[in-house]
Amino acid sequence: MRAVDLFAGAGGMSLGLKRAGFEIVQAYDSWEPAVEIYRRNVGPHVWQHDLKDIFRVGPMIAALAPDIICGGPPCQDFSAAGRRVEGERAALTRAFAMLVCIARPRWFLMENVPQAAKSTAWADARAMLVKAGYGLTESKLNAAFYGVPQARKRLFVIGRLGEQDGFLESVLVAARSDRPMTVRDMLGDALGDAFYVHPRHPGKRGVWSTDEPAPTMRGSSRRPMPAAYQPHPADAALIEAGAFFTRPYYEGRGVRTLDEPAPAVIRTTRERPRPKYLASPHPEDPMPAQQAAVLTQDQVARIQGFPVGWRWEGSTSRDIDQMIANAVPAPLAETIGRVILAREAGETIPEIQGRFGQWLRQRRGFSSAAARNAKSRVNRARRLLGGRTFADPVAELAALEAADGFASLPPGTRSDLRAALRLYREWKDEPKGRRSGKSPAGAAATLAA
Known part of the structure; x- marks a missing residue:
């Protein structure tokens, strides 16, 4: 299936859909730093443009004749971490719906925060999409049950022309894992259920979990694990600490163990604990915040589903943190993509619901x-x-x-x-x-x- 990715950001959605088997024919984003990161890591098919320019972008997308349009319109106006005042960014949810209605692909896939489901912008967008003939599956999914070590709950709306509403719900539920993925699952290093790939450069990662994709294999990869091998220093410190600190939402918990998912990634996730938190920690913290590891930018990117080796250079550290936080986790996008492809191929049917x-x-x-x-x-x-x-x-x-x-x-x-x-x-x-x-x-x- 040929896909167009709107509000593509640093490429999380595109990466996941590519892994599932989609062909990404075009991607759009208005933020130059994100476009450069996308181009460097995913491909040259990305174009920097303001998607509010419906009159210019709409005919371009329609001419591409995609089978699916996907994207995550900006969520800041809806997010629990924001002020929740609908403004110009919320209007881009309407723009997404307009572009779908203009191009009329067989499918669309939209991601946003759960609060968007109750917004005026989504109510308007939904009315447009229903009038255009799309049946909708509106599901709130927790990324931790779809291959992401992060308790990230998001609204996913999947539309298909001519369908009844709810047509994909049962298959999305069936695709869930039995338990949430933890940060320990992600690390894999020195934890037993892992394998060794000789790193190309000193200080790079060498041990990989059996539950994640391996790096590119080369002739030099097939070497025995050295007896004295040590994990990447940052991962080793995290493993040794056994817990990590992330800046909490408002009064939430700041410290978590490796045996649970991380909280939803935000731009300030990897900030160190502030004096106010140290003086008044959350009562459910498993250890004092000053003893917990502080996540590195690379670790936060991996928690968000970006693979090791994703090239972030050329952007400021703050911009990278924002790109990571904005992204759709690639493993979650991949799972949804596989569900869509299987239904497109007639390999699954919806369960009979109810009584x-x-x-x-x-x-x-x-x-x-x-x-x-x-x-x-x-x-x-x-x-x-x-x-x-x-x-x-x-x-x-x-x-x-x-x-x-x-x-x-x-x-x-x-x-x-x-x-x-x-x-x-x-x-x-x-x-x-x-x-x-x-x-x-x-x-x-x-x-x-």
Whole structure:
């Protein structure tokens, strides 16, 4: 799939989608330092431009005919770490929606802070996208469960033309890991579950976790680990301390152990503890802040999902901190990208949500076996449809009729599949208070209670 990345920043979203298998055909950002970092690390296809210039950028993107538009509009106007006053930056969420509506790709992917879901800017953007025909999956994901050692909660909105809302929710849930990734998982160094790659230059990293991508392999890489090998000095200090300090939000905790995720990265994450915090530490800190390690810029970048060796040179330290904080973590973007590609290829179908079987039994008089059969037929129809969940029921049935293999099925089977989709649609379209399977009178009584 061909992708265009808006508000691309230093390249976290593009890196993750490239790893998933997308072709990034163009990227845009208005901040020159970020554009230079993107160009150096991701590729020359990035263009510096103000995305509020809809009249110029819109036709350019449309001419590229992307399959997906992705991006993270600026979040400062919505963020819990900011003043939460919607201004010019919030308006860029509307600009994102306008550019999607102009280019009309089959898919779009938008990232922002969870607070954006309740903003006026997103309400306006959402209305535009729905009117343009996009079904929406709006999910708040914690990056720590998607390969990132950071408890970073973000809103992801995935849209696809012609879909029902919520079409990708179950697969995003299924892609979660069983436990959050910790900073210890990221480090890997000297912690047992690791492997050695001889570093090209003195002082560079040599030990890598088995749960992360290896560096580029060369002929000289295949050497035994020296008995006296020591981790990178910064990582060694962090491992020895066993805990690290990050500047907290307001009154939050500042010290965390290696066996938990880091908090969400912000520009000031790696600042040293201030006298005020040292004098009045958080009661749940596992050790005094002055004994905890202070993260390096490289470590914060890795916590945010940038690989070792990402070239940040040429920018001020403050600008680099801002670029890191603004980024979409690449492992999270990669996971979402794989979910999208799998659905595009028809390799996954949405799970049947809620109490459809109970509704069939109590409202339609189905036996338990007949209800199970109906659910099985919905899934079979979804597989024939390549995982699609059409917003228009007429288009859905027409697509089923045209699906490969449907015409060769026995007439009775075809009829059963059509009927199952109609029943599921009827259940989905009922008011939530009546979906429980109770009779209308019972549902009313429950609501009154």
